[in-house]
Amino acid sequence: MKFYADIEIHSKYARAVSPQMTLENLALWAVKKGLAVLSTGDFTHPDWFSEITRKLEPVESGLYRLKKEFCDMDQPWDQQKTRFILGAEISCVYTKNKRGRRIHHLVYAPSIKVAETISTRLSWVGNLRSDGRPIIGIDSKELLKIVLESSSNSVLIPAHxxxxxxxxxxxxxxxxxxxxxxxxxxxHVFAVETGLSSDPAMNWRIPFLDNKTIMSGSDSHSLPRIGREASVFDTELSYQNIMAALKSRDERLAGTVEFFPEEGRYHYDGHAACQVCFSPEESKKHNNVCPKCNKPLVIGVMARINELAGSSRGSGFSPAWAKPFTRMVSLDEILSEALGVGKNSKAVWSEYDDIVSRVGPELSVLLDLPENQVRQELKGPTAEAVMRMRQGKLSVKPGYDGEYGVINIFKEGEAKQFTSQKALF
Structure with a gap:
């Protein structure tokens, strides 16, 4: 079976994360989004782990679902359809080769018992209660050792x-x-997670990643951002099958769903305080220094990939093993443009709920619904925006130094031209 999985998220116990990121809400929103599998996120946090063990029950091997007693029976979404995989993110802070390192890694466990073993080991060297994404003063290699020693089926994947x-x-x-x-x-590290500011095509340029799987996850800190990036699998549901697909890179891994990387917060170089945004070429002309304040620019993802790729592989390089990927704009962003209102407005979320309840889950509507049904089921400007997104007919002002990029599907006032078109179908 083909399914979407987002196995990089955070819980309400991580810093700068919405308090709405509960297991109940995650299970509900995964169904709205069209995600079959979701990471629990943050299993190393003691309070979150307690909720995981109390509220989830095992189903397919290594996967879990919300117990019926915690489901909201007064809403139309079947929360028990969502499968959870035990996942966490660890921040390793240490010095290696005379440089300070701060590296984030995703960790996955095949069972509650193994997750508990990993957390116990980490509690010896760091405070797990302070943050859902704990800061641990150990080398990435030492973290990998702990993961591998906990179980032969435990996995570490470098994040973003x-x-x-x-x-x-x-x-x-x-x-x-x-x-x-x-x-x-x-x-033992068989995959990397792209992050929002890069996509698979950018990573294909790096020779030392030729034998690594490219996967994607949302790194969501709030419910609406779940599934903004995801990995696509074509296999039966189980922890073992998901990890085997990532490890072997065979037909069980069908591809990924991606941000437009320009929209990511670190795609280009720049200095946000001075509102300076540069392409890698422009940064070189300024010696990687902000022309307004003379402070160093924050060098972004595109420039760093250019540096490590060298001249051997250009931007159009595609290896024989490449998996397909699809760039996507979230439905709430599309509705915001189509309706001409903010994406957090009541109008956007009222229309969002109507679409996902009447037509289908967000990912299916945006990526899989045939064009004739898109035109028939969605209002004129929304349907047009979905088709333009699929065709890549949009403009993006690149993100830089922590500032998200800005996507525009329509020119100013253009969406109004399509307001009456649904009636024609």
């Missing part, structure tokens, strides 16, 4: 690998290869 501040290849504290980070244990 190009992010300047916390990516394993980031410009601020990252490495120039996985081998430099993990030494002789590097072969």
């Amino acid at each position: 690998v190009w992010t300047p501040w916390f990516g394993v290849f980031g410009s601020k504290s990252g490495f120039n290869s996985l081998a430099e980070c993990f030494d002789e244990l590097e072969p």
